[in-house]
Amino acid sequence: MVAATTEGRQAVAPAIELRGISKAFGPVQANRDISLKVMPGTIHGIIGENGAGKSTLMSILYGFYKADAGEIRIGGKPTTIQDSHDAIAAGIGMVFQHFKLVENFTVLENVILGAEEGRLLKPSISKALKTLKTLAEDYELNVNPDARIEDLGVGMQQRVEILKALYRQADILILDEPTGVLTPAEADHLFRILDNLKAEGKTIILITHKLREIMVATDTVSVMRRGEMTATVKTADTSPEQLAELMVGRKVLLRVDKAPPNRGAPCWRSRT
8 A cells, every 4th residue: 555745755555553552461561652664565573582572562463462552554544453353354364373273174174264154065165275275386385275283293284374364365474483383494494485475465574582583584673672662673784683682682692602622631541
């Protein structure tokens, strides 16, 4: 979506804009007056230590929690998100750390569950299967649609969660600590998937505490600390050391260069 500037030129509106978001759980202030812009067709990282408020903020965007204060704008328009149905209607999908799949259902059944009326009718199933296969092929999310979730590894289950969001026509995809359950090879494949989604104009939010993933996968990154947003920068303009300092509020030594061990004199020597 575009918006007019004061000079009459057209400017691209952020895919997501959060204004003054606050959320408390009893005496704990999880988010405090947070503002954030994420541009369309980008991969935007949100990084911070455990407990920084990253997942809470994105759960508000997805309707899992309701903010105590603040405004959400999607594509430049004020948007009310009371629950996940509102988020899905606004084109937002989310892959949580703990997958929300029915283990004794097939991949196809999980993807279409709750997504369309008459989903148990054969014509609807056939149409859904065709759509699922197209999405899987387009984004390198290949998985057997007839496989039961309980028979799949976590990497494949994560693909099913992504397919669920795409099947519901999500243009914005939030991934919460997505590599925590993946092998290095699976993580590398996930990043290729995210690049494919970005190439098709999708907007990706990557929640993580891993600096390497931010530097490898994102275009921009926002840093959170103790429930507040401390900075948003272009990934190419920063470094792991700078991000670590923003995360904890002090300089951090990321690599310790150790002197070689002092071997000393042998305490025992065999004679031959």
